[in-house]
Amino acid sequence: SQTIHQWPATLVQPVGSPLSLECTVEGTSNPNLYWYRQAAGRGLQLLFYSVGIGQISSEVPQNLSASRPQDRQFILSSKKLLLSDSGFYLCAWSPGTGATYEQYFGPGTRLTVT
Amino acid sequence: AQSVTQLDSQVPVFEEAPVELRCNYSSSVSVYLFWYVQYPNQGLQLLLKYLSGSTLVKGINGFEAEFNKSQTSFHLRKPSVHISDTAEYFCAVTWGPNTDKLIFGTGTRLQVFP
Numbered sequence: 038s039q040t041i042h043q044w045p046a047t048l049v050q051p052v053g054s055p056l057s058l059e060c061t062v063e064g065t066s067n068p069n070l071y072w073y074r075q076a077a078g079r080g081l082q083l084l085f086y087s088v089g090i091g092q093i094s095s096e097v098p099q100n101l102s103a104s105r106p107q108d109r110q111f112i113l114s115s116k117k118l119l120l121s122d123s124g125f126y127l128c129a130w131s132p133g134t135g136a137t138y139e140q141y142f143g144p145g146t147r148l149t150v151t
Numbered sequence: 152a153q154s155v156t157q158l159d160s161q162v163p164v165f166e167e168a169p170v171e172l173r174c175n176y177s178s179s180v181s182v183y184l185f186w187y188v189q190y191p192n193q194g195l196q197l198l199l200k201y202l203s204g205s206t207l208v209k210g211i212n213g214f215e216a217e218f219n220k221s222q223t224s225f226h227l228r229k230p231s232v233h234i235s236d237t238a239e240y241f242c243a244v245t246w247g248p249n250t251d252k253l254i255f256g257t258g259t260r261l262q263v264f265p
Contacts, residue, residue, distance in 0.1 A: 069251055080241065080257035081195075088251065127194055131251075138183045138202070138245050140253055142194035 039064035043128050043143040051151055056115040058146050060128030063109065067133035070111040071140060072103055075125040087111060088133065123150045153177050155244050157256035165264050166234055172227040172259045174242030184225040185243040185253065186216055195241060201225065237263045
């Protein structure tokens with residue numbers, strides 16, 4: 038069966054510090070991968086998605102970036118965090134082929150920028 | 152632009168009462184619909200989905216939803232709620248042919264009281 042991991046689970050970082058969040062998927066090949074941010078009391082905002090290694094689409098201009106160095110690894114980064122980057126970050130995957138369309142979510146990373 | 156609307160940000164209900172969480176989407180020829188549940192500090196879990204076929208879809212935890220094409224709605228229902236159903240519920244839609252991305256509603260907080 039497929040599983041998705043995210044780490045760290047929680048993170049407290051000062052303003053201006055760098056960020057690296059990691060997401061990995063097991064049990065599938067060539068998945069589509071997604072990064073979302075969920076601000077307190079709000080819905081999900083799609084940040085990036087990827088349909089293959091090195092292929093990244095950005096949905097919202099910001100000081101975040103994403104990379105996909107391996108087929109089942111997706112990394113969210115920032116060079117300098119802002120207070121507004123605080124939130125709950127969710128990684129998700131969906132089958133790269135086939136007519137199912139649903140996404141499967143990881144447990145999330147709670148980021149607090151101080 | 153394609154959009155998903157969850158009109159109710161919060162729905163309070165007593166235990167064992169029925170509940171309906173509303174979801175409307177912008178019209179399109181082909182649409183695929185999902186409901187997700189999010190418990191505090193966790194990722195999203197798929198409750199049910201509509202891809203094609205019967206317009207009444209049954210999901211996990213006793214929830215069901217009905218796809219109504221003429222009203223562009225996909226409301227979620229449960230005949231008798233439990234305290235454990237307290238959570239955030241998200242409606243999501245993807246439209247053919249660009250089905251790589253889900254568009255999420257802003258969520259409905261279901262609060263079940265004893």
